[in-house]
Amino acid sequence: MKVTTVGYWGAYPSPNGATSCYLVQEKSINILLDCGSGALAKLQNYIELEELDAVFISHTHTDHMADIYSLEYAMLIQTQLGNRKRPLDIYVYEDNFSVLPFEFPDIVHVHPIKLKESITVGPLKVSFTENLHEIPCVAMKVVNTEGKTLVYSADTGMTETIKNFGKSADIFIVECSFFEKQKGFVKGHLSTIEVAEIVNFTKPKITVLTHFPHFGETQQLIEEVRKYTTEEICLASDGFTINL
Numbered sequence: 001m002k003v004t005t006v007g008y009w010g011a012y013p014s015p016n017g018a019t020s021c022y023l024v025q026e027k028s029i030n031i032l033l034d035c036g037s038g039a040l041a042k043l044q045n046y047i048e049l050e051e052l053d054a055v056f057i058s059h060t061h062t063d064h065m066a067d068i069y070s071l072e073y074a075m076l077i078q079t080q081l082g083n084r085k086r087p088l089d090i091y092v093y094e095d096n097f098s099v100l101p102f103e104f105p106d107i108v109h110v111h112p113i114k115l116k117e118s119i120t121v122g123p124l125k126v127s128f129t130e131n132l133h134e135i136p137c138v139a140m141k142v143v144n145t146e147g148k149t150l151v152y153s154a155d156t157g158m159t160e161t162i163k164n165f166g167k168s169a170d171i172f173i174v175e176c177s178f179f180e181k182q183k184g185f186v187k188g189h190l191s192t193i194e195v196a197e198i199v200n201f202t203k204p205k206i207t208v209l210t211h212f213p214h215f216g217e218t219q220q221l222i223e224e225v226r227k228y229t230t231e232e233i234c235l236a237s238d239g240f241t242i243n244l
């Protein structure tokens with residue numbers, strides 16, 4: 001399994017950046033976890049858009065799905081050009097699809113994410129657990145046929161659920177939206193000291209901090225987390241890739 005951080009900003013992208021989007025590749029299968037603002041432009045540095053097999057949207061905040069409608073248009077045009085022969089499966093954690101302005105039901109097939117149902121895409125199995133956030137939001141676990149595991153927190157406050165869900169992951173991509181001194185200011189997001197607490201419990205092989213704030217120094221995020229844990233921590237960055 002190959003994991004690439006396509007976009008990693010919270011709220012809105014930095015200049016030439018992108019918000020939440022992670023590309024997971026296994027054999028010839030390509031899936032996206034979230035498709036935030038700026039993600040589509042970045043994604044084309046790694047794959048052709050028509051090579052996508054499925055997209056999973058953790059929740060409907062725009063920093064996690066702003067580019068999904070541009071992706072729908074990309075699929076439409078690539079289909080018209082003959083480069084794409086099948087609809088794209090998009091899974092969204094939102095029951096009321098009427099609020100989602102998808103336009104071309106023959107081009108994208110939109111499905112609900114159900115908490116207790118895992119979804120299989122080729123050799124990858126994706127499962128979910130509910131987070132603590134402003135609106136309904138899921139964390140995701142992707143497992144390949146060899147049992148290698150990626151856990152992506154999406155947006156969440158501190159819960160026992162995310163700690164247990166992330167346990168023994170090979171890669172744990174975890175949101176780190178606030179600095180230590182801001183702990184508790186905003187519900188539904190994690191500060192550095194909380195990330196360290198989670199990582200000390202879950203003990204993933206490697207932790208990737210993401211969903212960065214637009215204030216303070218990103219480097220300070222990792223320094224604060226490392227104050228409280230000796231587990232291996234790194235920062236998401238452009239083209240950051242891990243092979244499992």
Ligand SMILES: [Zn+2]
Binds near residue numbers: 010011061063064211
């Ligand atoms: Zn977010």
Ligand SMILES: [Zn+2]
Binds near residue numbers: 059061155
């Ligand atoms: Zn959110």
